[in-house]
Amino acid sequence: xPARLAKRPRGHGAPGEVLQVGSANPAAGNRALxxxxxxxxxxxxxxxxxxLRRLVGNDxxxxxxxxxxxxxxxxxxxxxxxxxxxxxxxxxxxxDRACGWFALGYVNLLGSRLQEGFGYLExxxxxxxxxxxxxxxxxxxxxxxxxxxxxxxxDNPLNRLLDAxxxxxxxxxVMTAGAVYACYRAACIYFSLG
Numbered sequence: 001x002p003a004r005l006a007k008r009p010r011g012h013g014a015p016g017e018v019l020q021v022g023s024a025n026p027a028a029g030n031r032a033l034x035x036x037x038x039x040x041x042x043x044x045x046x047x048x049x050x051x052l053r054r055l056v057g058n059d060x061x062x063x064x065x066x067x068x069x070x071x072x073x074x075x076x077x078x079x080x081x082x083x084x085x086x087x088x089x090x091x092x093x094x095x096d097r098a099c100g101w102f103a104l105g106y107v108n109l110l111g112s113r114l115q116e117g118f119g120y121l122e123x124x125x126x127x128x129x130x131x132x133x134x135x136x137x138x139x140x141x142x143x144x145x146x147x148x149x150x151x152x153x154x155d156n157p158l159n160r161l162l163d164a165x166x167x168x169x170x171x172x173x174v175m176t177a178g179a180v181y182a183c184y185r186a187a188c189i190y191f192s193l194g
Contacts, residue, residue, distance in 0.1 A: 030065075035051060036051035036055070047068065047078070049076060049092075050073055052065050052068050053092075062096075063097055063099050064099050066100075067090040067099035067100050068089060068103075070086035071103055073086060074106070084104065084107050087106075088104065095127065097128055101124025101125075102133040104117075108120060
């Protein structure tokens with residue numbers, strides 16, 4: 001049976017819907033890609049894969065259908081190794097576009113490699129911050145990530161509070177600011193004693 005994600009994040013569609021290209025995307029005029037992504041949304045993986053393989057065969061330099069194909073192979077057949085290779089190719093074709101990063105993140109999340117998946121999504125967000133696919137992927141990561149207290153639901157108020165504290169304390173900006181402040185305080189104490 002193919003691997004599938006248990007729940008979708010609230011307020012967002014499935015990856016096929018999220019993969020729909022926006023008007024600012026150069027691939028927006030590709031009707032076949034839009035059709036394949038709609039089939040992917042309906043979980044008609046075999047039909048979507050046939051269209052996507054044809055698109056990739058016609059233009060192997062376009063990362064959008066390659067990223068969609070990676071997601072289709074992962075979600076439809078559960079073949080995460082092949083899907084990851086396809087996603088890596090999509091990312092290499094255009095590292096500044098979100099499609100390859102999203103596909104890599106999604107495939108890793110689907111394979112329960114949550115930290116790796118989040119890392120790819122975060123890198124994609126740095127390179128293409130306006131793409132909504134990356135936010136959808138990060139929402140998915142947060143829903144799949146276990147809570148700080150494993151025996152409680154991740155939606156439990158205590159787990160949400162502890163998770164927010166963990167995010168703040170592990171944020172590199174907070175750690176850097178804390179280290180700078182500690183050096184400042186140490187210098188103040190050193191010079192006041194001297």
